[in-house]
Amino acid sequence: MGLFGKKKTCCCGGCGGQTEAREEAYRVKVLGSGCAKCNELEEAARAALAELGQEPAVGHVTDPARIAAYGVMTTPALVIDGRVVSYGRVLKKDEVKALLQSAQ
Numbered sequence: 690m691g692l693f694g695k696k697k698t699c700c701c702g703g704c705g706g707q708t709e710a711r712e713e714a715y716r717v718k719v720l721g722s723g724c725a726k727c728n729e730l731e732e733a734a735r736a737a738l739a740e741l742g743q744e745p746a747v748g749h750v751t752d753p754a755r756i757a758a759y760g761v762m763t764t765p766a767l768v769i770d771g772r773v774v775s776y777g778r779v780l781k782k783d784e785v786k787a788l789l790q791s792a793q
Contacts, residue, residue, distance in 0.1 A: 715748030717789070720756045720776075721764035723749070729779050730765040737785035 717734050721727030727749070735745040750756055756764065759773050766776035767785065769792045
């Protein structure tokens with residue numbers, strides 16, 4: 690429960706705080722504002738997951754406070770299994786694939 694009885698909501702205010710719970714379900718997350726570079730990293734991650742025969746579901750964290758909670762100050766960043774594995778650059782599909790394989 691938030692301050693003064695207000696419900697906790699996400700940064701957009703429209704989803705009723707459901708976004709945070711949904712993002713935690715993802716194994717792979719992209720941290721970033723939603724710019725072209727962040728979207729490019731997300732697509733590379735989806736392609737790498739699909740190539741490895743895994744569910745190509747990638748969470749995208751856009752809330753600056755939640756991004757900072759990961760210790761990331763430069764985006765885009767890639768998180769695998771709750772651990773930041775890359776930040777500040779757009780990885781290619783093969784780079785993401787190698788990180789996913791080493792995380793298993």
